[in-house]
Amino acid sequence: xxxxxxxxxxxxxxxxxxxxxxxxxxxxxxxxxxxxxxxxxxxxxxxxxxxxxxxxxxxxxxxxxxxxxxxxxxxxxxxxxxxxxxxxxxxxxxxxxxxxxxxxxxxxxxxxxxxxxxxxxxxxxxxxxxxxxxxxxxxxxxxxxxxxxxxxxxxxxxxxxxxxxxxxxxxxxxxxxxxxxxxxxxxxxxxxxxxxxxxxxxxxxx
Ligand code: VGL
Ligand code: ZN
Numbered sequence: 001x002x003x004x005x006x007x008x009x010x011x012x013x014x015x016x017x018x019x020x021x022x023x024x025x026x027x028x029x030x031x032x033x034x035x036x037x038x039x040x041x042x043x044x045x046x047x048x049x050x051x052x053x054x055x056x057x058x059x060x061x062x063x064x065x066x067x068x069x070x071x072x073x074x075x076x077x078x079x080x081x082x083x084x085x086x087x088x089x090x091x092x093x094x095x096x097x098x099x100x101x102x103x104x105x106x107x108x109x110x111x112x113x114x115x116x117x118x119x120x121x122x123x124x125x126x127x128x129x130x131x132x133x134x135x136x137x138x139x140x141x142x143x144x145x146x147x148x149x150x151x152x153x154x155x156x157x158x159x160x161x162x163x164x165x166x167x168x169x170x171x172x173x174x175x176x177x178x179x180x181x182x183x184x185x186x187x188x189x190x191x192x193x194x195x196x197x198x199x200x201x202x203x204x205x206x
Contacts, residue, residue, distance in 0.1 A: 003168070006141040007041040008132075009034050009175075010120055010148025010155050011049050012098050015084040015091035022084040024149045024177045031095050033175045033203050034147070038102035040206060043139055045132065046100075047120035049085035049154065050092060050108035057116050058083045068181070074115040074125050079181075085110070107132045109154075118157035121165065133165055143168040145206075146198075147175025152185040156193060163196040170199050172206075 015021045017028045038044045051057070056073040059065050059080035069080045085092040094100060107130040109117040117123040121132050136144065144167045146159050155176050162169040171193055178186035190200060 003142045004043070004140050005041055005143040005145060006043040006045060006136055006139065007037055008120060008144050008146045008148075008158065008162075009038075009044065009046040009098075009103070010146060010158050011047055011085075011150070012095050012148055013048055013085055013091065014093055014095060015049075016149040017095055020084070021082045021091055024179055027149050027177045028095060028097075030147065030149070030175050030177055031097050033172070035097070035099040037145075037147075037172070037175065037203055037206065038099055041102075041145070043104060043136075043141060044102045045105045045107065045135065046094070046103045047107050047109055047130070047132070047148070047154070047158070048092060048094075049110050049117075050087050051085050051110045052113045053083075053086050055086075055110060055113045057081050057110070061113075074123075076116065076124055078116055087111070105135055107135070118154045119161040120154065120158040121161040124157075136167070141167070143170065145170045145172055145201075147172040149177055151176040151178030152180065152189040153178075156189040159193045159198050160196050163193075163198055168199075169193075169197065170201050172203050173200055174203050
C-alpha cells in the first residue's frame with residue numbers, strides 16, 4: 001500500500017501562547033518547528049479552537065464557578081477554562097510567526113457553545129465532525145503527523161481520534177507543549193496516545 005502523509009497543526013493560536021489567556025508554557029517554541037516541517041509534507045492542515053463568546057467551557061459562562069472548577073457540559077465532565085479563542089478575536093488568530101502559506105485547510109472546533117471539542121476531528125460527544133476526516137480521506141491520506149497545543153488536551157484528543165479513525169498516527173514530540181494542570185498530565189497523555197496505537201517521534205527523525 002502506498003502511504004500519503006499529512007501534517008496536522010493543532011491550535012497554534014495566540015491565546016495558547018505565552019501572554020495569551022490560556023497560555024501553554026513555552027507554547028511559542030513549537031512555531032519554529034511547525035514552520036520547518038510545513039515544507040516537507042505534501043499536505044498541511046491546521047485546527048483552530050473557535051468558540052462563541054458564551055461557550056460552555058468558559059468559567060465566565062457559569063455564575064459562581066471559577067477557572068479550574070469542574071461542571072458538566074453536554075452530559076460530560078467539563079473543566080472550566082478562562083475565556084479563550086473567541087471567534088474572530090486576536091486570541092483566536094494564529095501566532096504571527098506561523099508560516100500559513102503551506103496550510104491548505106483550517107478546521108474549526110468548539111463552535112457549538114453546548115459541547116466541548118478537544119479533538120480536531122469531532123466534538124467530545126462525537127456528534128458533529130469538523131470536516132477534517134473527510135478532507136484527509138479525499139486527499140488519500142493514510143498517515144497523520146500531529147503536533148501543537150496543548151499536549152494534554154487538544155493534541156491528545158486529536159491523536160486518539162486519528163487512531164480510532166484508522167490513520168497511522170505519529171505524534172511529533174518537539175512540536176507539542178502541554179498545560180500539565182496536574183503535574184503528570186502530559187506523561188499520562190503520551191501513555192494514552194501510545195496505548196491507542198500512536199508512535200511518538202521527534203522532528204529531526206523526519
Ligand atoms: C484546548 C483547553 C481548552 C487545547 C482548547 O487546544 O488544548 N485546551 N480548549
Ligand atoms: Zn477551548
